[in-house]
Amino acid sequence: MGEIVLNIENAGKSRAALQVLDGVSLNAATGQRIALLGHNGAGKSTLMKAVLGLTPLSAGRISVAGSAPGSAAARAATAYLPEAVAFHKSLTGREQLTLFARLADCPVAQVAGYLDRVGLSEAADRRIGTYSKGMRQRLGLAQVLLGRPKLALLDEPTSGLDPISRHELYAIIDEMAELGTAVLIASHTLTEVEARTDRIAILRAGRLVADDTLENLTLRAGLPTRLRIRANGDAAGRIVDATGGTRVNGMSVDLLCAPERKMTELRRLSAMGDVVADIEMHPPRLEDLYRHYSTGENH
C-alpha cells in the first residue's frame, strides 16, 4: 500500500438544521481507485467540495498530501472533475486546456498530447459550444490528467456517457491509478463503478455506512442467493413441500438461501432426481447490495 494522499477524519458539516456530513472518516492511498456511492443528497458532492477547500467543515479535519484543503500545495496536488461541467462556450478546447495548464504550472506544449489522449485532437480548435456532452466530459477528463495529480476527484464522471465512452473513461482512470494517482469516483449507481474500483465507500444521509472491497461488502451483507427450480410435470408441489420454497408459477419454485447454505441445498435438490428439470442460480446483484447499504433495508 502506498502513502496516504487523502486523509479525512471525522468530517462533519451542518447546513442550517441539516447534518450534511456526519463523522465521515476515509483514507485514500496512492494508486487506489475508490468509489464513493450514495443517493442524490447523501453528501458526496459536499465531501468533494470540502476536500477541495471550497466549503469549510464544521467538525473534523481533512488533509490532502499533508496540507490543508484549499492551500496552494493541496490544490497543486489535486485534480477535480465537477458534475456536468460547463466550460465557456466561445472558447476552443485547446484554449480552455491551455488556461488550465498555465494555472497548474504544466508545460503548455503538453496540451496537445492530453487532448489526443482523450480523443479530442480533431475537435481541439472547435468551440466548446459545438461539443457534445461526451466531448465536454472528455475535455473535463483531459484537465484532470494535467500535471499528474496525486489525487483526482471525479464527480459523476460517467453521467450522460454512452457505453463506449464510459469504457474509455475507465481505461484512462486505470491508467492514472497505475501512475500513482489516488482516484475518488462519486456515483449514484454501483453498476457503473463495480469492477473498476479497489474499494467502495457508501454514504447514507451524510454518514459513511460502508468502506471496503466489493467481496467483503458482499460477504458482510450476507444477501441470499436465489435458486429458481423448474419442476418436471406437476412436481412443483412436492418441491415446495421438501424445500420450503415459494411457488412462482405452475412449474417453478423460488428458494432463497444464505451463501454458505447454497451447496447443501443444491445437493439436496439433485438427490430428488427426475423431479427437478433445471436450476437457475441468481447471486445477489450489485444493485441489491447497494440498496442494502445505502437504504439500510434488509431483504
Place this chain on the structure above:
Amino acid sequence: MIRRILAVAMIEATITRRNRWLLMATVIMVLFAVALTLAGSAPTGTLGVNMLTVSVASMTTLSVYLAPLLALMMAFDSIAGEAERGGLGLLLSYPVSRAEILLGKFVAHLSALAFAMIVGFGVAGGLAAVQGGVDAASLVALVRLILTSILLGAAFLALGYMLSALAGSATGAAGLSAGLWMVFVVLYDLGLLGAVVFDAGGWFTQTLFPWALAANPADAFRLWNVAASDGVAMATGLSGAASALPDWVAPTSLLLWPVLALLLARYFFERLEP
C-alpha cells in the same frame, strides 16, 4: 502571481473578443460620440471656444452615463455566471487565488473598455478637430476625458464584480447592476439637487454639497473634467460646484474608487461558496 493573472486575463480577453463585447462597446462609443459631436457643434460661435472643446464637453456628459453602463454590462456575469455554470469550482481547484482571478478579469475587461473609449472619443475628437479647429488646451482636455473615462469604467467594473459575487445568480447580478447604475448616475444627483433646492443656498449648499458631489465617482469624473478646463466648464455650466472644492478632491475620489471597489469585490468573492 503575475503569470496566473495574465493567463486568466488572456482567456477573458479572448472571450470578450469572441462574444463580440469588444466590437459592440466600440461601435456604441463611436456612434454616440460622433453623433454628439456633430449635434453639439452649434454653440461654438456663441461661447467663443473651438469645436473640439464643445465636443469634449458633450462627450463628458455622455461618458458619465455610458462608461458605467458598459462596465457593469461586462462585469455582472463574470463571477455569478461562472459559478452557475460550475466552472468556478473547477477554476478554484487550481492553485490560483480569487484575487488573481479577479485581477485577471479586471485587466481584460478594462483593456476592452479602454480600447472602446480611445477609439470612440478619438474618432469623434478627430472629427471635431478637422471641422472646427484645435488648440493645445482642447487636445489636453480630450486626452483627460479618455483617461478619466477609463478610470470611471474601472470603478464600475469593480463594482460590477462585487455585485456579481454578492448576487448568487447572473440574473440577480443583472438586476443589482441596473439598480446600482440608476443610483450612482441618476438618483444620487437628483437627491442632491433636491437637497440644494430645499436648502436654498444655506450651509448644505455652501459646504457639504461639493464634497457629497465628489464622493460619487460619476460626479467626481464630471468635476475633474470641468475643473481642469475653463472651456469645458463654460460649455457644461458645472463650474460653480467645481470651483468650491480644492483641485485634488475630484481626482482623488476617482482614483480611489477603483481600488476601493476592487477590495470590496475581493471581500465578497472570498466569501462566496461555489
